[in-house]
Amino acid sequence: MATLVEHSLDDENITITHTLDSRHGEGRTVERALAVLDACGVEITPPATTITATAVVPPTYPFQHQNYWLTLTNDAGHLRVIDEALSSVQDAGTVQSAAARYAEMDPHEREAAFTDLVIDEIGRVLGNTSSETVAPGAGLLELGLNSLTVTELRSRLKRATELDLTALRVLESPTVVDLVQVLVVSYEEQKGELRSASGSTRGEGTLTDLTRQAHEDGLLHKAIEMLIEVSRFRTSSDRPEVTARPATVVPIVSEGEGPHIFCVPSFVVGSGPHQFARLARAFPAPRRVSALVLPGQRGGDRIPDSWESAVDALTRAVRLAADGAPIVLVGYSSGGIVARAIVEQLEREGDGPVGVALLDSYPLTEEQAHRVFSVVTGQLLEEQKVVIDDPALLSMGLYLRLFPEWKPGEIDASALLIRADRPLDPSLDGLDPTPWRLPDRILEVPGDHFSIIDQHVVHTASALDRWLHCLGDRTPGA
Structure with a gap:
């Protein structure tokens, strides 16, 4: 959902983070989400107490009223989670000041720098993966990334490079090498060295708008016919x-x-x-x-x-x-x-x-x-x-x-x-x-x-x- 919400909004000032993560408990994930928002400039007042969850037995019949909400506890361990998350996001933010150095590199140096950046950030997003274990040819799905962690990776890479990356482009990259190439092409497009094929920073474009409108008008079958015909004009390489x-x-x-x-x-x-x-x-x-x-x-x-x-x-x-x-x-x-x-x-x-x-x-x-x-x-x-x-x-x-x-x-x-x-x-x-x-x-x-x-x-x-x-x-x- 975080990916879909992020993709549907044009406002760059909106910060989105997730509050569900199968890798961690609910309390820790909510705390980390608050920390991410705080580090991104959203005004957050940290609670004096922190959130924890307790296993309970579900009710055995309807209308058996009990409290199943997360409860608060003074747990220093959870407070450390906030510090760690803030440190993690702020570390990524400090890389942003280095974005200007990419302009000073030649294309080969820039690609090598992007490769190092992607490998380091994948390790940070996965939490327990050392960058030394992430090979350039490794598959993103094989490493354990999913649509949730891809959104976090995309946000970190966007802060570090100041490139207008979409979560879709990151998600469609099968390997580390492919993701590096996404950064290379995005850099060239953004700097005017290449013109974006779609002409849209969100990657949607005219056909997407027409298809959505056709659906609203009950004419989606006509849009399908249009897409079939337009596909004839996609050029194929003869090399x-x-x-x-x-x-x-x-x-x-x-x-x-x-x-x-x-x-x-x-x-x-x-x-x-x-x-x-x-x-x-x-x-x-x-x-x-x-x-x-x-x-x-x-x-x-x-x-x-x-x-x-x-x-x-x-x-x-x-x-x-x-x-x-x-x-x-x-x-x-x-x-x-x-x-x-x-x-x-x-x-x-x-x-x-x-x-x-x-x-x-x-x-x-x-x-x-x-x-x-x-x-x-x-x-x-x-x-x-x-x-x-x-x-x-x-x-x-x-x-x-x-x-x-x-x-x-x-x-x-x-x-x-x-x-x-x-x-x-x-x-x-x-x-x-x-x-x-x-x-x-x-x-x-x-x-x-x-x-x-x-x-x-x-x-x-x-x-x-x-x-x-x-x-x-x-x-x-x-």
Whole structure:
């Protein structure tokens, strides 16, 4: 929520901080939030007492009145939390005075300085991570960052560099190196050395405004058609060294049992590897999990000129990252279409995966896809589940235009369909619930289309885990 609120406000004088953090207790997190506000110049009167929480037994019947609020206590240990938080934020603030020195550096020195800054700040945000353990090629999700800590990292980097960074640009950076490049490009844009591709400091732009207006007017299906047509004008590089580049793989959990799991995001707006951070850590025992970035899904990516070229880039990325290990593909929503296409190509090339799991995926005709994406995009706009900008909308339009080129064939890999027990939307009744052919196994889990990888993800992970154990006898070396 902090990310969404921050992204929706133009006023640079507003300071936003979070008061919920799974890494710490409620009392400590609230105290730290007050300290952050104080250090950022918000007038705060520190309480003489501090906040602590006490475990209680919930009421056993309605109207059993008890006090379940946080209570105050004179605890010197909690007072130290405020001092530590103030020191942490003020330390970041002192770096701000050094921002002018970036202008005196040549591009290579500036990039090296940004690299050191990013590594140091990631260590501070994670709290228990030494900067020496953060490698430049490390994945942000693999290090343990999430949408909450990314907001804090973005704020620290913005103070240190005086760059107008959005949380979305930070969140979309798969690795430390990618985040450094975001700083480099942002610096060049802000200093006038490059012109921003969107022309908007918030990264939204004309298409976003038109799509929001179309939704308010009940014409979102027309906006989807517009995005599909406009995507034709996204230029694709014809340089061989660019077109031959595999897609990006983002490690989430590097060590674990069983096959290497590759998660494929939907191509609906706002999707990406970050969707699988909770799933990857919800398995009963650690499993090796990575996520793919669809070519063209991030601003500045190579734009595929056909469905075949997109699938080829993804397939090569999976094969290289697996490095001979058994492979399982997991596709969420329309990512199931992409996952299925990757399986077909891997099998044609003789490197077939042991299985493919589809998370609430539906086989869609071109007409049905337009209808489904109108409904899903409308829900995302209404509930503000994701941050939306022009590049994300164009990426969605691109894949909606390309996917009808795919003609599904037969596969040998074991197939699982995990279906949410609540339908995607009543208006979508009549969609075929079994993709392309009857899967070997269908499991239903609690939740809706969105919550099965969010608040109900533990049920999804458990279902996947049971199926993966059943695949054991098909996994080489098992």
